[in-house]
Every structure is written in C-alpha cells, then in structure tokens.
Amino acid sequence: MERNQLHRQVALMRKSLFDQWLLQGYLDDQFIQLEELQDDANPNFVEEVVTLFYKDSSRLLVNIDQALEKKPLDFTKLDGYMHQFKGSSSSIGAKKVKAECTQFHDYCRAGNAEG
Amino acid sequence: MSTAGLVSRRDCSHQLHVLAVDDSVVDRKFVERLLKISSCKVTAVESGIRALQFLGLDGEKKETAGFDGLKVNLIMTDYSMPGMNGFELLKKIKESSTLKEIPVVIMSSENILTRVDRCLEEGAEEFIVKPVKLSDVKRLKNILTKGDKGQNEEDPLLSLPLSSHDLASSSTSSSSPFKFLDHRSKRPRLQG
Numbered sequence: 001m002e003r004n005q006l007h008r009q010v011a012l013m014r015k016s017l018f019d020q021w022l023l024q025g026y027l028d029d030q031f032i033q034l035e036e037l038q039d040d041a042n043p044n045f046v047e048e049v050v051t052l053f054y055k056d057s058s059r060l061l062v063n064i065d066q067a068l069e070k071k072p073l074d075f076t077k078l079d080g081y082m083h084q085f086k087g088s089s090s091s092i093g094a095k096k097v098k099a100e101c102t103q104f105h106d107y108c109r110a111g112n113a114e115g
Numbered sequence: 116m117s118t119a120g121l122v123s124r125r126d127c128s129h130q131l132h133v134l135a136v137d138d139s140v141v142d143r144k145f146v147e148r149l150l151k152i153s154s155c156k157v158t159a160v161e162s163g164i165r166a167l168q169f170l171g172l173d174g175e176k177k178e179t180a181g182f183d184g185l186k187v188n189l190i191m192t193d194y195s196m197p198g199m200n201g202f203e204l205l206k207k208i209k210e211s212s213t214l215k216e217i218p219v220v221i222m223s224s225e226n227i228l229t230r231v232d233r234c235l236e237e238g239a240e241e242f243i244v245k246p247v248k249l250s251d252v253k254r255l256k257n258i259l260t261k262g263d264k265g266q267n268e269e270d271p272l273l274s275l276p277l278s279s280h281d282l283a284s285s286s287t288s289s290s291s292p293f294k295f296l297d298h299r300s301k302r303p304r305l306q307g
C-alpha cells in the first residue's frame with residue numbers, strides 16, 4: 001500500500017519536473033512525443049531514454065573536453081562531436097541543449113574560416 | 116530464390132521487419148520504440164558495416180547462403196554516421212542484386228536539399244528529417260503494406276491522399292509540415 005503511494009508520488013514529482021522544464025523552454029514538443037511512447041507495457045521508456053542520453057552526453061562531453069585541449073583546435077572533430085550531441089538532444093526534446101549546440105556549431109564554423 | 120524485400124508469404128503474422136541503422140544509441144532506442152509501437156519487428160544496429168553483415172553482405176559481394184527467416188522489409192538508416200554513412204550504405208544495398216528491392220529510408224537531422232536529392236536519386240524511398248515521428252513510421256508502414264500487393268508502375272506514394280491534416284497528425288510539431296512535401300515533390304519515379 002505504501003509502496004504504491006510512493007510510486008504515485010514519484011510519478012507526480014516527475015511529471016511536475018518535466019512540466020516545469022517544458023514551460024521554461026528546456027524541453028520541447030519532442031519530449032511530449034517521448035512521453036506518448038510510454039505505456040503500461042513499457043512504463044520506464046522515458047527514463048531509459050533519458051538515462052541513455054545522459055550517459056551518451058557524458059561520453060561526448062569528455063571527448064569534447066579532450067579535443068578542446070589540443071592545439072591547434074580541430075574544428076572538424078569538435079563539430080562532429082557537437083553534431084552527435086545535437087542529434088541526441090533533438091531526439092529527446094532537449095531544446096536548450098540543442099540551441100547551445102547550434103551556437104557551438106556556429107563558432108566552429110567561424111573558427112574554421114579563420115583557421 | 117531470394118525474396119528479400121517482399122513480405123514472406125510463409126510469415127503468418129505478416130509483421131514487417133525493419134532494420135534500423137544509427138550510430139546514436141539514443142536515436143536507436145527511440146526509433147526502435149516507434150517501430151515496436153507500430154507492431155514492427157525491429158533489428159537495430161549501430162553502423163553500416165553491421166547492417167551489411169546482418170543483411171548477409173559481409174562487405175563483400177558474396178551473399179552467405181542459407182540466410183533465411185530474417186527477411187528485412189525496410190531499412191531505415193541515419194545519414195551521418197562515422198565510417199560508412201547512410202548514403203554509402205544505400206548505394207551498397209542498391210548495388211546488390213539480392214538486396215536492391217528492399218526499400219531504404221534515410222533519416223537525417225539536416226534538411227539539406229542536395230543531400231535529399233542525392234539520396235532519392237540513388238534510390239531511397241524517403242528522406243525523413245529527424246526527429247522521426249510516429250506519424251512517419253505509420254505512413255511508411257501503410258506504404259509498405261499497400262505496395263506489397265505487387266510491384267506496379269503506379270507509385271503508391273503518389274496515390275496517397277496528402278493533406279495538411281495527414282501531415283500534422285500526431286504532434287503539434289514546430290517544424291513545418293511542408294518538409295514532407297518538399298522531398299515528396301522531388302521523388303523520382305519508382306523503379307522506372
């Protein structure tokens with residue numbers, strides 16, 4: 001009985017959190033798509049995808065950090081990592097992250113031109 | 116002999132088997148879910164090489180004999196992948212006498228017209244701009260199950276009524292519904 005209540009509570013909290021993020025522009029419509037793909041048979045889908053995203057992002061960010069240490073900067077490589085990051089952000093609806101990636105991509109482009 | 120690409124008549128469930136190719140683990144999971152929800156059997160691989168291996172083409176021309184039960188009805192591949200990209204994979208498939216009949220759909224986060232043209236000209240059935248929507252998968256499924264009534268001259272895609280209502284089906288997408296029209300209007304005739 002208690003366990004069910006806790007489950008329900010967690011679900012409510014998660015919903016509030018995601019609603020907040022949606023409102024604040026951190027997430028976009030794509031995230032709603034993700035939620036619609038979840039059902040009773042696959043109740044953890046969103047969580048699984050988000051977890052995968054975090055793991056993948058961590059890996060990419062490590063790669064990006066390492067690439068940023070190199071002199072001179074390999075803009076093509078950096079751009080490649082950013083493209084991957086942008087891709088997965090887009091797939092889960094991480095709107096803000098995607099926007100930052102686009103900005104980074106623009107910097108890379110500019111860097112290459114000067115390069 | 117080989118009926119790759121056509122729904123096997125022995126398959127009682129008539130379930131479409133889709134091979135999804137994408138180097139992004141997030142995208143693979145996402146597309147896999149979209150396909151499963153649409154009652155498709157899915158095999159998801161991370162690269163073009165793996166895809167070819169699965170299809171029985173080990174990067175070489177020779178197809179391994181005894182390859183059965185794993186008939187693929189549709190291949191959905193990401194465009195930008197390290198190593199062999201989606202376009203190169205498409206070419207390899209269309210060059211294979213046994214695999215060329217399998218419809219290939221390219222997915223890409225970038226809607227670059229020259230890229231779209233190149234893929235369609237090389238024989239891709241569709242070019243879908245990511246993120247892929249459930250409505251995209253449903254549409255593809257309809258096309259495949261309809262088109263299986265025999266390869267005819269009539270382009271099954273063109274015979275589908277296309278209204279903005281169809282396009283904006285499931286999501287309130289911020290991306291323009293015309294992205295479908297853009298590449299549809301550029302579709303060459305099917306297998307001339």
